[in-house]
Structures are given as structure tokens and as C-alpha cells.
Amino acid sequence: MGILQGKNILVTGVLTDGSIAFHIAKIAQEEGANVVLTGFGRALSLTTRIAGRLPQPAPIIELDVTSQEHLDGLADEVRKHVPHLDGVVHSIGFAPEAALGGNFLNTAWEDVATAVHISAYSLKSLTMACRPTFKDGASVVGLDFDAQVAWPKYDWMGVAKAALESTSRYLARDLGAENVRINLVAAGPIRTMAAKSIPGFDEFEKVWNDRSPLEWDVTDPVPAAKAAVALLSDWFPKTTAEIIHVDGGLHGMGA
Template identity: 65%
Template sequence: MGLLDGKTLLVTGVLTEGSIAYHVARLAQLEGATVILTSFGRTARLTAAIARRLPHECPVVQLDVTSDEDLTLLAERVREHTDHLDGVVHSIGFAPQTVLGGNFLSAQWQDVATAIQVSAFSLKSLAVAAQPLMPPGSGVVGLTFDASFAWPVYDWMGVAKAAFESTSRYLARDLGPAGIRCNLVAAGPVKTTAATSIPGFEKIESGWSARAPLGWDMTDAVPTAKAVLALLSDWFPATTGEIVHVDGGVHAMGS
């Protein structure tokens, strides 16, 4: 019997086999879940190709989290494949290069606003769009990079992640009466497409494994994916508004 037998999950952000979202989808299927992916625009072809590499090929529905039309139609599009969602995984983030890599002081609001809309406000947008399909006991899980610190080169994406983490707490408050949980997983650095697109990200990665009491493998997204699935399982029925760190223990160390 799998951890997620009988559950149906909507997973965003699957672009490559190295992405955390891909391993969430893969392991979810191995644990008995039915998986539906989302994508849009030019990335849709990539997501469709990756969907064929999963243990079981799964459908891909159109969703641009900045599109009011896509958000309005999300429940209808998902209903073509299922009548409910037991879990939704938010693995979405984007910031223009002009607000990263040491450009904190020179960044312009228009670009900062893009980062915050895509990387933070979209958690609320996705949760509200999926809510009509989510029964009591279901959950939303998002992926973050600990926003408690000012990281090198992360700049306005760090600010967006702080907003993302706060958004999760408010969603936990407002969706809780409907029986819907909202939690986050704060992952250590993983060599994903999103991470490698940040100029100078190696400054964050540098020495992480040495600081981690458990060590840290930046090429292994599986531990993070497992935490996401655990939070979507029936084993955390009374946990919401939480941030689970999967970083080898670095968050708890003084240096």
C-alpha cells in the first residue's frame, strides 16, 4: 500500500527530470497517486515530453498563474481528468535578471512586481483556483528557499520568498475552516533550472554541505520531494502554516 493510494495531485513546475517537481510527480505515482501536471506557452512541449518519462504518462493542463483566464478555467480543465484534487503542489518561481545577482539597489518596481506576482502571489492564485476541487483533508504544498536571511545574489527573489512564506500562513488561516492545509518545504540548494538561472548562485551553494550536519547533495532532489509528499499524505492531518526544512540542517546552525 502506497503513502498516497487513491489520491489525485496537481503538480506545477515540471520542466526537466532534474526539477524537484518532477521527482514529486514521479514519487507520487510510485506511492499510488494519480498525477496531473500544468504548463503553458513554450514550456508546455517540455512538460509534455517529461510527462511521458514518468512511471505513468499523465495529462498536462494549461495554466499560466499570471493569467486570469487560465486561473478561472483551471477547475474546468482539471475536471476533464478528475472530479477532485487531494493535493496541489506549487513549484513556480521567476524573477527578471535585473533584480538578481547583486542588483538589489538598482532594481525597478516593474521587474520586482513580476517577481512577487509569479513567485509569491501565485500561491494564493493557484490555491483559490483549485479550491472548488479540494475536499476537506486536502492540502497545498509550496517550495521555498528559507527567507529568514539575506542571501548573496538572491536579492528580490529573497523578498518574494518572504512574501511567499507569509502568503502560506494567511492561506492556512483562510483555508483551514474548509479543511484545507497549506504548508511549505524549504529546500537547500538543488541544481535545478531555476537555481542555475540565478547569476552567482554558486555563492549560496558554496560550503553548504560542509555546514550541514547531515551533509547535502545538491544533485539530489529526492529528499525534498519526499517531504512534499509526506505533507500531502494522511500523516499530517493537523499540520498547517508550517515550513519544513529539508536542507541537511543548515537552517539550525550558527555558521
């Protein structure tokens, strides 16, 4: 029997079979979970196609986390497929091109606001939209990229990730009484669709290859996915407001 046997898990952000979110959904199913996916706009067709590569069929709900209408209707849409949710995976992030690539000092507020709204505030929006479906608590897991330091070319996306980390702590504070756990998995660089949109991504790869004490493979999303699945399970019943690093140990190394 798997560690998610009988649990109902909502997974956002499944766009390619190389993404962390896809492997979370895959491993979750293998561990006994009923998985529901979300997608939006042009990406919805990608999610639909990639869902066919999962071990089992998974229903897909259209969800734009910036649309209050979609958020207000999410609980009802979820209940069409599962009676309640035991876990939610937040794998959502976006920054306009002007907010990345070394343009930090010149980025307009409108672009910064978009990055923070979609990449950080959406954790709160998604959690609250799913809250009516939680039964006897739930585990919410977000995907992070360590925001303790400034990274090359990451710019306002790094600021958005710092906001995501802070948001997770405040959600953990305010929802703990309902037995809702909020945690993040800070993965090292993975060659995902999102990574390809970051100018200078190869600089991240070089940093990890040089400094990570454990060998790091930028093509392997499975270690981060396994950490997320573990957090979705009952094996971390008293862990919340935590950031689990799955980065080969680089976060603990000095210069």
C-alpha cells in the same frame, strides 16, 4: 498500498527530470496517486516531453498563473481528468535578471512586481483556482528557499520567497476551517533549471558544503520531493502554516 493511494494531485513546475517537482510527481505516482501536471508557453513542450519519463502517463493542463482566464477555467480543466483534487503542488517561481545577482538597490519596481506576482501571489491564485475541486479538504504544498536571512545574489527573489512564506500562513488561517492545509518545503540548493538562472549559484553550494551538519548533495532533489509527498498524504493531518526544512540542517546552525 502507498501513502497517496487513490489521491488526485495537481503538480506545477515539471520542466526537467532533475527538478524537485518532477520527483514529487514521480514519487506521488509510485505512492498510488493520480497526477495531473500543468505547463505554460514554451515550457509546455518541456513538460510534455518530461512527462513521458514518469512511471505512468499524466495529463497536462495549460496554466499561466498570471492569467485570470486560465485560473478561472482551471477547475473545469481539472475535472476533465479527475473528479476532484486532494492535493496541489506549487512549484512556481521567477524573477527577471535585473532582480538578481547583486542589483538589489537598483532594481525597478516593475521587475520586483513580476517576481512577487509569479513567485508569491501565485500561491494564493493557484490555491483559490483549485478550491472548487477540493473534496473534504486538501493539502497544498509549496516549494520554498528559506527567507529568514539574506543570501548572496538572491536579492528580490529572496524578498519574493519571504512573501511566499507569509502568504502560506495567511492561506492556512483562512482555509483551515475547510480542512485545507498549506505548508512549504524549504529545500537546500539543488541544481535545477531555476537555479541555473541565479547568478553566483555556486556561492550557495559552498555555504552548504561548509556548514550543513548533514552532507548535502546539490544534485539530489529526492529528499525534498519525499517531504512534499509526505505533506500531501494523510500522515500530517493537523500540520498547516508550517515550513519543513530539507536543507541538511543548515537553517539551525549559527555562524
